Amino acid sequence: MTMMMLFSGLDFMTAFSAVIACITSTGPGLNQVGPATTYESLNDVQIWILSLAMLLGRLEIFTVMVIFTPAFWRK
Numbered sequence: 001m002t003m004m005m006l007f008s009g010l011d012f013m014t015a016f017s018a019v020i021a022c023i024t025s026t027g028p029g030l031n032q033v034g035p036a037t038t039y040e041s042l043n044d045v046q047i048w049i050l051s052l053a054m055l056l057g058r059l060e061i062f063t064v065m066v067i068f069t070p071a072f073w074r075k
Contacts (some may be wrong), residue, residue, distance in 0.1 A: 001053050015033050018042075022050045023057035 001023075005015035010032070017029030018039070028035040033044075039047065056064055059064050 001012075001049055004049050005046060007045070008049070010046065018046075018050055019053050022053040023061075025054070058063055 001010075001020045002016050005019060006012060008020070014029065014031040014033055017031065018033045021029040021033070027055060028037075033039050037051070042050070
């Protein structure tokens with residue numbers, strides 16, 4: 001997800017900290033999404049990427065991966 005944020009035009013520190021903050025539900029990140037700013041400066045694509053990161057973090061990444069394995073659906 002950090003790579004997708006980098007390809008969408010963010011610098012590394014903002015991209016990495018925003019993804020980590022969204023997956024772990026810790027709140028603010030660093031740089032453009034730091035404690036003194038908001039996520040308002042991000043564009044729609046970046047917001048969607050971070051929304052997906054929040055879902056993965058809330059549902060636990062391993063749970064989401066298990067749902068997409070064929071062995072889960074055979075039983």
